[in-house]
Amino acid sequence: MSDNTKLVNHNDNEIHITSYVEHFGTWISLILLTFMTVFISVFGADLNTLTVATALFIASIKALVVAYYFMHLKYDPKIYRVMIIVVMALFLFFLLMLVVDYLTR
Amino acid sequence: MEHSFVLPNSGHNYDAKASKLGMWLFLYTELLLFGGLFIVYMVYRSLNPDAFLIASFNLNVWMGTINTVVLLTSSMTIAMSITAVQLGNSKLSLQLLLLTVLAAVVFLVIKYFEWGAKIEHGLWPGMDHFISLSHGEQLYFFLYFFMTGLHGLHVIVGMIFIIVVMNKIKKGSINKDKNQLLENSGLYWHLVDLIWIYLFPLFYLIH
Numbered sequence: 001m002s003d004n005t006k007l008v009n010h011n012d013n014e015i016h017i018t019s020y021v022e023h024f025g026t027w028i029s030l031i032l033l034t035f036m037t038v039f040i041s042v043f044g045a046d047l048n049t050l051t052v053a054t055a056l057f058i059a060s061i062k063a064l065v066v067a068y069y070f071m072h073l074k075y076d077p078k079i080y081r082v083m084i085i086v087v088m089a090l091f092l093f094f095l096l097m098l099v100v101d102y103l104t105r
Numbered sequence: 106m107e108h109s110f111v112l113p114n115s116g117h118n119y120d121a122k123a124s125k126l127g128m129w130l131f132l133y134t135e136l137l138l139f140g141g142l143f144i145v146y147m148v149y150r151s152l153n154p155d156a157f158l159i160a161s162f163n164l165n166v167w168m169g170t171i172n173t174v175v176l177l178t179s180s181m182t183i184a185m186s187i188t189a190v191q192l193g194n195s196k197l198s199l200q201l202l203l204l205t206v207l208a209a210v211v212f213l214v215i216k217y218f219e220w221g222a223k224i225e226h227g228l229w230p231g232m233d234h235f236i237s238l239s240h241g242e243q244l245y246f247f248l249y250f251f252m253t254g255l256h257g258l259h260v261i262v263g264m265i266f267i268i269v270v271m272n273k274i275k276k277g278s279i280n281k282d283k284n285q286l287l288e289n290s291g292l293y294w295h296l297v298d299l300i301w302i303y304l305f306p307l308f309y310l311i312h
Binding site for chain 1: 133
């Protein structure tokens with residue numbers, strides 16, 4: 001019995017509860033990044049190609065923030081992050097093959 | 106606390122870790138589904154840069170921005186509802202989930218008005234105005250309707266998922282000790298948010 005209780009406690013200790021304040025902070029940073037990307041796009045229109053790159057760069061930061069904090073990846077076992085990297089590598093591989101295809105036509 | 110320990114194969118097949126891993130595996134396939142569409146978008150945009158620019162002026166940046174804020178806020182409320190359940194506050198969790206569903210409704214209503222305006226202008230594939238457009242602009246609207254439409258479908262599915270979870274919290278089958286389904290609905294909802302984070306600059310912020 002004592003073994004069982006120990007096991008339960010052990011599992012409970014592993015659960016990380018993100019605080020409300022941390023979620024709110026994550027939200028604030030995401031909103032700020034959103035306004036930043038809109039501002040750059042609307043008022044920096046003459047920068048042209050640079051705005052596409054910055055928009056995608058900011059979007060990627062936002063995606064990472066959502067994945068790390070809201071989706072709890074920061075506190076989860078490593079396996080989820082490793083698998084995300086594998087999926088992203090697969091995606092980049094598809095992208096690379098396609099670019100090579102178009103460039104060599 | 107004596108009920109919280111469940112022997113393997115004792116008939117209670119609740120396994121939070123397996124459930125979460127399964128959800129993530131599904132989300133990886135979703136990432137590749139939308140990833141494929143983003144690649145299609147990239148190819149056609151690089152082949153028709155000017156047409157994509159001209160076509161994007163038909164979209165309302167402010168409506169897109171409001172929808173981004175709505176989705177980000179709903180992501181926060183569902184994340185907070187998980188915190189609430191884990192702290193044993195089911196009532197607060199339900200209220201936060203209700204806010205999430207309301208945000209989803211607001212998102213869809215705004216989308217309805219956006220699509221409605223496009224269709225009124227005859228920009229739906231096959232309509233008069235659409236046919237008169239250049240090839241590149243037609244591609245933009247094909248991709249716009251398909252990608253935001255598929256995303257909107259995910260919003261509807263996420264909403265239904267959250268409503269199912271809310272019922273389970275009310276019945277008590279999702280609680281402090283057993284809340285993986287809620288967490289999974291959260292993961293799904295964050296994915297919907299994640300996809301929108303890329304759709305928004307790619308369709309609305311071409312300037």
